[in-house]
Amino acid sequence: MIQATYQRIVLASRPRGSVTADNFRLETVSTPTLLEPQQVLVRNQFLSLDPYMRGRMSLVKSYAQPQELNDTMIGATAGVVVQSSHADFNPGDSVTGMLGWSEMGVAPGEQLRKVDARQIPLSAYLGIVGMPGVTAWYGVNQILQAKAGQTLVVSAASGAVGSVVGQLARLLGCRVVGIAGGEQKCRYVVEQLGFDACVDYKKYATPEELLAALTAATPAGIDLLFENVGGNVLDASLAQLNAFARIALCGMISGYNGQPQPLKNTNRLLTMRVMLQGFIVTEHPDIWPQALSELAALVAGKQVIYHETIADGLAAAPAAFMGLLSGQNLGKQLVKLN
Amino acid sequence: MIQATYQRIVLASRPRGSVTADNFRLETVSTPTLLEPQQVLVRNQFLSLDPYMRGRMSLVKSYAQPQELNDTMIGATAGVVVQSSHADFNPGDSVTGMLGWSEMGVAPGEQLRKVDARQIPLSAYLGIVGMPGVTAWYGVNQILQAKAGQTLVVSAASGAVGSVVGQLARLLGCRVVGIAGGEQKCRYVVEQLGFDACVDYKKYATPEELLAALTAATPAGIDLLFENVGGNVLDASLAQLNAFARIALCGMISGYNGQPQPLKNTNRLLTMRVMLQGFIVTEHPDIWPQALSELAALVAGKQVIYHETIADGLAAAPAAFMGLLSGQNLGKQLVKLN
Secondary structure: OOOOEEEEEEEOOOOOOOOOHHHEEEEEEEOOOOOOOOEEEEEEEEEEOOOHHHHHHOOOOOOOOOOOOOOEOOOOEEEEEEEEOOOOOOOOOEEEEOOOOEOEEEEEHHHOEEOOOOOOOHHHHHOOOOHHHHHHHHHHHHHOOOOOOOEEEEEOOOEOOHHHHHHHHHHOOOEEEEEEOOHHHHHHHHHHOOOOEEEEHHHOOOHHHHHHHHHHHOOOOEEEEEEOOOHHHHHHHHHOEEEEEEEEEOOOHHHOOOOOOOEOOOHHHHHOOOEEEEOOHHHOHHHHHHHHHHHHHHHHOOOOOOOEEEEEOHHHHHHHHHHHHOOOOOEEEEEEOO | OOOOEEEEEEEOOOOOOOOOHHHEEEEEEEOOOOOOOOEEEEEEEEEEOOOHHHHHHOOOOOOOOOOOOOOEOOOOEEEEEEEEOOOOOOOOOEEEEOOOOEOEEEEEHHHOEEOOOOOOOHHHHHOOOOHHHHHHHHHHHHHOOOOOOOEEEEEOOOEOOHHHHHHHHHHOOOEEEEEEOOHHHHHHHHHHOOOOEEEEHHHOOOHHHHHHHHHHHOOOOEEEEEEOOOHHHHHHHHHOEEEEEEEEEOOOHHHOOOOOOOEOOOHHHHHOOOEEEEOOHHHOHHHHHHHHHHHHHHHHOOOOOOOEEEEEOHHHHHHHHHHHHOOOOOEEEEEEOO
């Protein structure tokens, strides 16, 4: 029997500066009793939390429409079909979708993806075999075109995207250097993920000290940069770029609260004849099948590993999201729904 | 009869901040009396002054080796052969080369280019049918891939490169907006070169006012940006970029004296999924023949025009160069040698 109500979290107000708990509101709503043709009712088991959501909470002109006030917070989800009026979906099927911060949701079948949760855990389809993994794959292969012997630097190296970037580049024969915040993350990046080195940017009080540490970790300079952070971290990497360096610009999380993020070393883009490409992986649907199939094989074969930080229950989502934005998580941040 | 001595200008000291007259020294040297095999002795008639020379005067790590102290200042030249031990060159031939700030010079024949100074004036081979023209051609066609209907913005629009960029893009059907310093330059850009609009950046006291003027001139945003200036001018253009904009990063002349040039609107590179490519046209020798042949045809057919600012005599070169760096010239800055 399907329960009569479920809980969801809506955007209650837009952040002024940092995200706060009162930007969110937990609501109880009625479960739909009748599905329209082709619709599927899903009980979510995992909710994905991702940095891009911060952008949607603001009204600033960006690559996506802002999230509407009082609507369910946007987000990718993984769960199980409970009712279906679509021929391709049956109760019990494992699916991923974009059902948002919600215990249940209804979507047309064509907006859901059926996944095999036997060889690979369901939650991994929100991370390494989902959007973050494909983001890493696209940046490393299509934009950076990583080759053996090159030095690749990735910021937010212990995160859902960065951890995959470094592992993919290592498999291609690159020397891989991570930048991460904190000793624990750096240890994880080197000892667990197998990066060649990691720079803990929190350890250095000034941009000059950060640059000195990065220079020591990249004695041959930087050929490829996968940027997730922006600000001072990006500025240090710019200063170490080699001639004909390539940059995949994936995120600038340090500026998500609207802080000014002036870059000083932009002259390097000219003097080193750099190619920089900003990108959003959802705009490249053509590469998803190949990327997902390669990533699934690498995960199944244990050639790449991943870590998850899991918050418990829908009500924990806002705090977990604020933690993600301040770098509290290790690897992929998820919410497990009960 | 060949004169026994000639004059040249050497780099006497490296600039600290702005270039000053005492960074240069005028010298009298002896004309070589005997050429080695394959060498050619040239009397220069025109000397090209270009912003890149500022970079060579410093010791800062850049794309090229710094200019040595007490060596002839580097630079492109156009002149006439006076003596030759190379079978392909005869006295009286018009040639271009890299003989520097000097009334005469000797070079191996393979470092000279024989040009036809009948249909196109000799000086044009240092500008629109030389390195500046090829720079414009490469940026517009190869990096920006300009297409009809797109809005292209070019800074230093009245300069040797910018003036060609805008005219080439107009021929391709772009809406072309220049950015230039001063009312006279802007009038030239619109009335003589045929740009659709021009923003006089010197007219605005704050970045906000500059951005408002640029926004008014680019009501449909910016699809293509050919950047020669950097700093606040680049920052304003970044704020107006459309999704999937492309940037050809050719110069950042506003920072040549080592001033900090922080860019604030770099988040647009991400949110608008921008492709940026820094470049130096001498690294793309493969495209020169096609570019030069197309440019020569456009000049001969009067489909593109050019303007020259000509200083008189070698001794005038340092002041003319300082004028170039502070934007005193209109179009291509040359020195005519006597």
